[in-house]
Amino acid sequence: MDDLDRRLLGVIQEHFPIDERPYLQIARQIGSTQVEVLDRMKALVDRGIIRDISPVFDLQKLGYCSTLAALDVPAERLDEVTRIVNAREEVTHNYLREGEPNLWFTVIAESPEALQRVLDEIAREAGCGPVANFPAQRKFTARVVFDFGDRDDA
Amino acid sequence: MTLDPRDWAVIDQLQSGIAVERRPFDYLAQCAGMTLEEFLTRVLRLKREGIIRRMGVRLRHTKAGMAGNTLAVWRVAEEDVERVGTLFASMPEVSHCYTRATYEGFPYNLYTMVHAPTQAQVGRIIRRMARESGVADFVTLKTLRELKKSTPRYRRPHGEP
Numbered sequence: 001m002d003d004l005d006r007r008l009l010g011v012i013q014e015h016f017p018i019d020e021r022p023y024l025q026i027a028r029q030i031g032s033t034q035v036e037v038l039d040r041m042k043a044l045v046d047r048g049i050i051r052d053i054s055p056v057f058d059l060q061k062l063g064y065c066s067t068l069a070a071l072d073v074p075a076e077r078l079d080e081v082t083r084i085v086n087a088r089e090e091v092t093h094n095y096l097r098e099g100e101p102n103l104w105f106t107v108i109a110e111s112p113e114a115l116q117r118v119l120d121e122i123a124r125e126a127g128c129g130p131v132a133n134f135p136a137q138r139k140f141t142a143r144v145v146f147d148f149g150d151r152d153d154a
Numbered sequence: 155m156t157l158d159p160r161d162w163a164v165i166d167q168l169q170s171g172i173a174v175e176r177r178p179f180d181y182l183a184q185c186a187g188m189t190l191e192e193f194l195t196r197v198l199r200l201k202r203e204g205i206i207r208r209m210g211v212r213l214r215h216t217k218a219g220m221a222g223n224t225l226a227v228w229r230v231a232e233e234d235v236e237r238v239g240t241l242f243a244s245m246p247e248v249s250h251c252y253t254r255a256t257y258e259g260f261p262y263n264l265y266t267m268v269h270a271p272t273q274a275q276v277g278r279i280i281r282r283m284a285r286e287s288g289v290a291d292f293v294t295l296k297t298l299r300e301l302k303k304s305t306p307r308y309r310r311p312h313g314e315p
Contacts, residue, residue, distance in 0.1 A: 049214060051303070
C-alpha cells in the first residue's frame, strides 16, 4: 500500500459518501481523480484488503440481539466443532484463541430466546460442554482502529 | 424511528454491497424499486438516526497491516469499571471495550480487543493498560486464527407490514 491507498482507506473506512457519485467525492477529498480512485478500490478488493463495502448497522435498532459465546474445544475435535459452529448463519464471527476457552464466536438472533436456542443447539451438537454466554452490558467503544495518518478525521 | 417497508428495501439493497463503479447507488435504487433521490434520502436518514452506525468499508485486519490481535479480559471491581473502561476506550489501539456478564469459571467482566502491527507491540500495549489502570487480574487470549467472519444479513421482522 502506498500513500494514496492509505489516504483512500482513511476516508472510506468511516465516511463513504452517500452521494450519486461517491467515488468522485472521494477523489476530490484526497486530491485524486475518479478513474484513479476506482482503479485503486478494485485493486484493494482484489488483494483482499477491503472485505466488503457496506454499512455497519446498529443491530439493536433493527430489532436483533447479539452475544459473545465461547466453547473450550479439545485440539483433536477443533475442525469438526468449527464446522458445526460456522454452519450456523446466526454465527457472524468465529475465532480460535490462545487460552481457555479457545473458540470464541458472536451470535445474532431476533430475540433473547432465539439466541439461547442457538447456543443450546450448538452445545448439543458440539458435545464439549455448555456454551459460555457473555452478553454485553455496557459499551465503552466500538470503532475501527486503523490509523492511516488521517489524524484530522479521528 | 419506525422503519417502513421502503426503508427495509433500502437496508436490504445496501447489505448486498456497494459496487466499485461510477454510480453504484443507481442499481441499488432500481432494485429497491425507487428513484435514486428517494434512495439516497432514505440512506441519509438511516445514518442520521443511527440505524447505520458507520457508512464505510470493512477491512481485513491482518492484510491491512495489523498482524497482532488479542482479546484481553480484565477483572475489574464494580466501582472501578467507569474509570477503567473510559481509560481503555481512550486508547487508539483498542477497537472494542465492553463490560460483559461473567460465567462460571471465567470471572472477567471488562473485554478489550487490542490491535497493532506486531504481536510484540500488542503485548507492550496490554502491559501499559495494566500499569495505567492498576488492574492486575487479567487474561490475554491471542487471536490464532479467524475461522469465520461474515457480514450479518438483517431481515424485515416477520409479520410486519
